[in-house]
Amino acid sequence: MEANQWAFQTTPHSCDNPSSVGFYNSCNRGGDCWLNNVDKLAYSDYGPGDNFRINTLREFHVSLVWGTTGDFTVKMSQGSNSVQMGGNCA
Numbered sequence: 001m002e003a004n005q006w007a008f009q010t011t012p013h014s015c016d017n018p019s020s021v022g023f024y025n026s027c028n029r030g031g032d033c034w035l036n037n038v039d040k041l042a043y044s045d046y047g048p049g050d051n052f053r054i055n056t057l058r059e060f061h062v063s064l065v066w067g068t069t070g071d072f073t074v075k076m077s078q079g080s081n082s083v084q085m086g087g088n089c090a
Contacts, residue, residue: 040085
């Protein structure tokens with residue numbers, strides 16, 4: 001994940017299977033796809049100030065859930081507010 005007060009982007013990277021000690025020998029450095037707030041959220045959903053649903057001047061939480069077909073969902077929450085964006089890397 002990469003973010004600042006105006007932008008949030010998630011770029012998943014595919015990797016080979018890990019070794020027996022959890023080391024990955026090869027991962028796709030460029031990423032497989034990306035998901036960002038500019039393309040997927042309303043302008044008022046993410047930014048600095050109380051007029052945004054997620055006020056980036058305050059602490060907020062992010063979760064990422066993978067589906068079974070290369071799809072994934074990013075959810076940001078702050079108090080009773082939340083926004084969600086989804087993508088697909090298949």
